[in-house]
Amino acid sequence: MELYELTVHELQEKLQRKEITSLDITESYLKRIEEKEPEVEAFITKPEKREDDSTSIPIGIKDNICTRDIKTTCASRMLETFIPPYNATVIEKLSKEGIKVFGKLNMDEFAMGGSTEYSYFKKTKNPWNLSKVPGGSSGGSAAAVAADMVPWALGSDTGGSIRQPASFCGVVGLKPTYGLVSRYGLVAFASSLDQIGPITKDVTDCAILLNAIAGYDEMDSTSAKREKIDYTKAIDKNINGMKIGIPKEYLGDGINEEVKQAILNVAKKYEKMGAKVEECELSIAEYSLATYYIIACAEASSNLGRFDGIRYGYRSENFTNLKELYKNSRSEGFGEEVKRRIILGTYVLSSGYYDAYYKKAQKVRTLVKKQFEKLFEKYDILLTPTAPTTAFGIGEKSNNPLEMYLADLCTVSINIAGLPAMSIPCGIDSNELPIGAQLIGKGFNEETILKAGYALEQELKFRQNYKPQFKK
């Protein structure tokens, strides 16, 4: 067995037993990258070989997380040459744990998209089937983990950008509770929704990585001051008596039949393990998508204003006055989808439309939070599909933004409510593409999700049974 096939906790055991060194790990991964990257195209900046200290573990980083002296492009022409002079807080935290940046991974431009097709640089392929998308926006991160090109990775999730690609690529992806992980150094898409989170081969690695990145940061005013939790302690099979709700709205229209069956199968497994599973209602769900796109685009339109061609980033050569400098730099520097969302966001914040859109969306947001709170009075976790379908074909939806937005159907309400949720592989469809189950927890209760996820993982043995085939 090659080292690149192991999980991080397996690698750590080998390191501790001094069977291997950190150099062995990076060499194994570099070899794998050389082999698979031409097919998968997950990296924007490939890792370089370097002499490391003997215990460090490499990690792939989504290219919207600032890394000092390493290009951070957000997969945009706008930041094609941008090299941050500082590290995101998560990078500093990882480095303290001996986890070192190992390449920067592809994504939809500024994290806007669900297929990684909106990258300015390249289209990443799904390792299970190279004609399919890896999902997005953290498609590079999920594909790289699935293809064993990195042992684990960080992604970011604004409306499903960790969970949906994790689902498409058959890996584990966790969006932590809003405020659990510092956003300092994450290039903002929608500030009130963005969270950084782990994409890993299994649930144990997910807990280890969450341990490393979680915690209060004085540089991020929205980060929460809470007692430190050891998430690896949550890893435990015993879920006897756990109460699980399945919101029926996420098993209805628009959800693929095979996906639905896979989720119902998960429910059966949980019952078998001693959990109480029942259907429940989340009636506000149907308004989530609209609410999400209004809030996310509004914040994005403001957040992306700083890319103006003045201080850094792309500047058009074609201008004769200030207005043209702005207009042409932004027109040429941003891709279609980013421009679409900036225009949408600008519109919903404009005077005369603010009340009808942005303000109303904020009201719905409060309702979404309340409905979830209500459900969590009754249930420990909620179970839904992560995405309505399995991975779709490259080019299939890239020209139909509305279709693409529907891929976020099951994930956006969690960001709106600020809750934690994990996608965990739970089977494959008839095309041998992975299906993801989404486990949603109470705010700051990642432990219960990890526990339920681990139990399911032990029951299904997905990793042992299925491997990406790099089908052409």
Next chain:
Amino acid sequence: MSDYEVVIGLEVHAELSTKTKIFCSCPTEFGGEPNTHCCPVCMALPGALPVLNEKVVEYAIKAGLAMNCKIARKSKNDRKNYFYPDLPKSYQISQFDMPLCNKGEVKIETENGTKTVGITRIHIEEDAGKLNHDEFGGGSLVDLNRAGVPLIEIVSEPDMRSAEEAEIYLRKIKSILEYIEVSDCKMQEGSLRADVNVSIRKKGETKYGTRTEMKNMNSFRSIVRAIEYEAKRQINILERGEKVEQETLRWDDVSGKTFSMRDKEDAQDYRYFPEPDLALIELSDEYIETVRKTLPEMPESRKARYIKDFGLPEYDANILTSSKYLSDFFEEAEKICKNAKAASNWLMSDIMGILNEKEMEESEIPFKAEQLGELIKLIDKGTISTAIAKKVLIEMFEKPQSPNEIIQQKGWIQISDEGAIKEVVKKVLEANPQSIIDYKAGKDRALGFLVGQAMKETKGKANPQMLNKMFLEELV
């Protein structure tokens, strides 16, 4: 013309004198090489986030309390979106609908007595950077040292009815901010500036006319001139039967005119929305009380004390307390010389006179208050005469020396030796027999003439009281 009245409201921007910026730990210090007081946050690098400086909230609350505002227990930051090269994030973090302070008032002294000007609100926000025109390249260079320096914006009600009232109000705001030490209010450095709103209406009318706004005014003189010009311009428009356009104007000091700043179709929509990177500002009653306790003695109270304890006339007390600098200066001088009346007189006449002549600000007085105290002490002890003291004062403005050093160096110590003075008196009497005759004939002025002659003889150094006394003795 007199059928109309002008209605003025001011939005005063004051930079707060916190050590660090509002959302990062860069220094707020004025000047410095361009772009040296900057970090990822105030340069708006991708991924950087703001963290609110608590001192800014404290200073703004101080200002609010000093202006009798209600302090909001909950307030929020908002983004004001617009593109300009001096605004690195392309939005300014400000406060829109939930400002920190609401509904206050200040009292101003006008020709027609005391008047109350309402304060609509005070909110916190960040300053923008600066554009420097590049003399060589023909372009503009951005300096972000000022970006993120904390500001408060003090919005008045449209309560002022003349340019003079607007000036008095602004001076009052400046004085309050200086008293509570939250801003250095240096107008020439732009740390205090005002947007001036002007409208016109017929006297007796209760509705306001359409207003125009003149932005970023930073001298009292231009504000007064601009208001007077703008009022006339608007009256002329109304007299012609036309309508005043609501617009933003630029005051040009050289031509003495206002100009339209923007195209009408280019009306700004700032797309305000709550700043998602910052939490609500929530304040407890206890905290606000703690801040209230740090407020220093305010001008009204000082004024009352000067009248009561020092016996100063109200007029003098008013002027002395008009600025904290002047008031502190006076109190320190008084501590040394224990002669409040003299300290007040010296400040109000001689020192102010020299300042006016040299076009200097009070804060630019080149010597310390203690030195004024010493000067007065020297007079009171009889070491120098008042006439000499005036010459010493001029010297004190020239170079930094103590009054003692100056009189030693110049040899201006008063002659108080009885023998020496007697000799001078005799000499003068001998030389002016006619004056003796005049005096004895009842012409009191002759005595003054003789004293003057003796002063001339001693180059002003003779003790005038002793001279007077001895002449009288001799003449009897």
